[in-house]
Amino acid sequence: MAVSWQRRLAARAPAPVFLAEGARIGPLRETLALSPGIRLVDTPRHASVLVVAGDIPTGWRDDLRRLHDQLPAPFASVWCRCEPFEALRNPIRNDAIEALPQGVVETHRELMLGKRDSAPRLLPDEPPNPWEGLGDDGHGGEGMMGGTPYGRPMAMNMQDDLRDGLTLDTLTFRLGPFHSALPPGLQAEVSLQGDLVQAWTITRKPFASVVEPIFHAARQEPVPIAELELSRARHHLRRLYRGLRVAGWPRLAERTLRMAGQLSPNSDIAGLRRALERGGLWRLALPEPGRGDLDKEQARQLGGPAARAAGIDEDLRSQDAHYRRLGFAPTCREAGDTAARWQQWLDEIEQSLALAGQAARHDLKTAETAAVETPRGPWADGSPHDMSDLLGEVLPGLEWGEALLTLASLDVAALDLHPLDIWLADTGREGRA
Amino acid sequence: MILDQLILPWLLAWLVAGLGAYLVAVLDRLMATGSAQAKSVWLAPLASAAWLMTQQATTTEAPDAPAWRLAPALYLALAATGLALVPWSPTLVGVDLSTSLVLWGSLEALATVVIFLHGWSANSHLALIGAYRYVALGLSYLLISMFVLIGVALPAESLRLTEVVAAQASLWHVVSQPLGLPLFLVVGLGLTFWGPLDLADSEDLSGGTAVERSGPPRLVWALARAAMLVAFSAIAATAFLGGWMGPWLPGPAWLLIKSLAVLVALLWLGRRLPRLAPERCVTLMWVLLLPLSFVDLIWAGAVALWMA
Numbered sequence: 001m002a003v004s005w006q007r008r009l010a011a012r013a014p015a016p017v018f019l020a021e022g023a024r025i026g027p028l029r030e031t032l033a034l035s036p037g038i039r040l041v042d043t044p045r046h047a048s049v050l051v052v053a054g055d056i057p058t059g060w061r062d063d064l065r066r067l068h069d070q071l072p073a074p075f076a077s078v079w080c081r082c083e084p085f086e087a088l089r090n091p092i093r094n095d096a097i098e099a100l101p102q103g104v105v106e107t108h109r110e111l112m113l114g115k116r117d118s119a120p121r122l123l124p125d126e127p128p129n130p131w132e133g134l135g136d137d138g139h140g141g142e143g144m145m146g147g148t149p150y151g152r153p154m155a156m157n158m159q160d161d162l163r164d165g166l167t168l169d170t171l172t173f174r175l176g177p178f179h180s181a182l183p184p185g186l187q188a189e190v191s192l193q194g195d196l197v198q199a200w201t202i203t204r205k206p207f208a209s210v211v212e213p214i215f216h217a218a219r220q221e222p223v224p225i226a227e228l229e230l231s232r233a234r235h236h237l238r239r240l241y242r243g244l245r246v247a248g249w250p251r252l253a254e255r256t257l258r259m260a261g262q263l264s265p266n267s268d269i270a271g272l273r274r275a276l277e278r279g280g281l282w283r284l285a286l287p288e289p290g291r292g293d294l295d296k297e298q299a300r301q302l303g304g305p306a307a308r309a310a311g312i313d314e315d316l317r318s319q320d321a322h323y324r325r326l327g328f329a330p331t332c333r334e335a336g337d338t339a340a341r342w343q344q345w346l347d348e349i350e351q352s353l354a355l356a357g358q359a360a361r362h363d364l365k366t367a368e369t370a371a372v373e374t375p376r377g378p379w380a381d382g383s384p385h386d387m388s389d390l391l392g393e394v395l396p397g398l399e400w401g402e403a404l405l406t407l408a409s410l411d412v413a414a415l416d417l418h419p420l421d422i423w424l425a426d427t428g429r430e431g432r433a
Numbered sequence: 434m435i436l437d438q439l440i441l442p443w444l445l446a447w448l449v450a451g452l453g454a455y456l457v458a459v460l461d462r463l464m465a466t467g468s469a470q471a472k473s474v475w476l477a478p479l480a481s482a483a484w485l486m487t488q489q490a491t492t493t494e495a496p497d498a499p500a501w502r503l504a505p506a507l508y509l510a511l512a513a514t515g516l517a518l519v520p521w522s523p524t525l526v527g528v529d530l531s532t533s534l535v536l537w538g539s540l541e542a543l544a545t546v547v548i549f550l551h552g553w554s555a556n557s558h559l560a561l562i563g564a565y566r567y568v569a570l571g572l573s574y575l576l577i578s579m580f581v582l583i584g585v586a587l588p589a590e591s592l593r594l595t596e597v598v599a600a601q602a603s604l605w606h607v608v609s610q611p612l613g614l615p616l617f618l619v620v621g622l623g624l625t626f627w628g629p630l631d632l633a634d635s636e637d638l639s640g641g642t643a644v645e646r647s648g649p650p651r652l653v654w655a656l657a658r659a660a661m662l663v664a665f666s667a668i669a670a671t672a673f674l675g676g677w678m679g680p681w682l683p684g685p686a687w688l689l690i691k692s693l694a695v696l697v698a699l700l701w702l703g704r705r706l707p708r709l710a711p712e713r714c715v716t717l718m719w720v721l722l723l724p725l726s727f728v729d730l731i732w733a734g735a736v737a738l739w740m741a
Binding site: 006007009010011012013014016041042043045046048070072073074112127171173179180181192194195244245246247248249250251252279280281283284285286287288399400401402404405 | 465477479481483489558562566569636637638644704707711712717
């Protein structure tokens, strides 16, 4: 088949990829974000390749089918460590994460050049729920209001606005479980008035979050403090990357991610902090002081950086004699709000890099093995467990943008207690090669 | 007459809109130096456009079909109309209206309607939030635009853009009205919802009003946004930087250089700053920038009287 110049040109475009993240997949989003020839997008409508990666619970396959069918033709799906749908002819499966980016780029090229047919639709082209309207312009209810046309409630004037009491129509919809701004797996039913969050109800909890294998190893045997602290700094930088993307700062987000892949005991983030401050992240982009705040009890339950941002002076590293030798003391803030948690990331990254530098010079290992302070929180007798229900208390009353920036600042998923068998520790370098 | 007054202005406006939009894409990619996507900056926009042309134009469940189809084209038409108002020299003007500044102001207001229509007609929640946001923000920057534009009309004693340029023969407005251009640049970011004022099509809304768009309509929407940025830059260069005036080079070349400078400034701001939180944005507009636009107007009036 002759390929038109237009399709040949289209094949040279970066592959627009929508990533559906399952459980236990590690920093795949970050790897793809830095891969040449790939452009991660936030909606399936803007993608030509759907990457499904990680364990997806069986009961979620219908959500995945709907997501699959939202991609405009021609499109393809690539399955990584996940069983493809049986209905797909010749599904593309690629379990080697190192080879995945190149595979995705090739898939996009083949689609554009007509070497590969577009994936078939898996669902009939009809609304997911039957029409329940009454009359020609029926909306499923009586009078002007009410009803659930196509199974979805209409925007209804049900409650007063939390902000000023002005009664506006309430819009209720479901978000997730594959929404790029939410923790993987999280699904919520959200009620909005205008862009103000009225209610946030968790309908599916996020997948347990994974940390680098060294945190698991630290519970078995002494590990080099330098490596442990670099892993912690990397974890926080990756969270900062996701937050900065939501904040509409893609260039700095990418710089942050590259930095995460190139950390060494001599690294510093002074330039990044300066760019964030001069760009006005705290003065202009993040929610105002006091917004998205946790009370002491909520912060204590969440633990880790969120607790320390609220002034709770708890960090298991204080109990380690070798950390004390390095002069470690927990770094804390007082406010406990969204901006404080973003600041806390930077403070802890700087602290971790300083500790890594000192520990590398003295070749120090951890002294304690029974307890380790993970980037998610303390892991001793107990481990960080799911706190996503907290979102239902914190997010109502915030504007949409504030809510998502607050969500980005909160690590609410449980900690996965099993180490991931592979880990892309070299995300940044690999992507830039 | 038909050639001079109808066909040539039409061709000029669409040519500048098309080439300008391409230039915006190239410059924006150049500024993303270090990005994973920074390779082949000249070819990349064309490749992305070709990809969108091959892609299916999806639709949502029960959109307002006419508005959903028309909104991108209307926004592009507004950008082209804005470009038609720009005087490239004393004689080379697409549409030399005696009220061209008023028409530009009305284009800004109509843009608000079109952007709202784009988000609302999709029948999709995130697109709708983007539309609401834009309308909530629009009034605050439109008022700033109005005061700033009256400021440049005062010394000219005319609402005609060619007269506004002629009035800058002795001193450009960027010097005689130092608050004007910075305030107008903020208006430009708002009008094109670019960079820090990208509240309608933002990442936290997964693309906002364009979240459901794919294929050729999405290409038209992207083209329209870029073309509007070009139109705005040309109007700003006309109103504040002396338009076609300058030594040695012909008038159109000077306007091109000045428009390019404004365009680069807008794109740089877009890359340099994060998106403003809506509440902080509205506060900034009403509490700081709008009073500053009053000061600009009073200043412009005083200078005009003094120079007269």
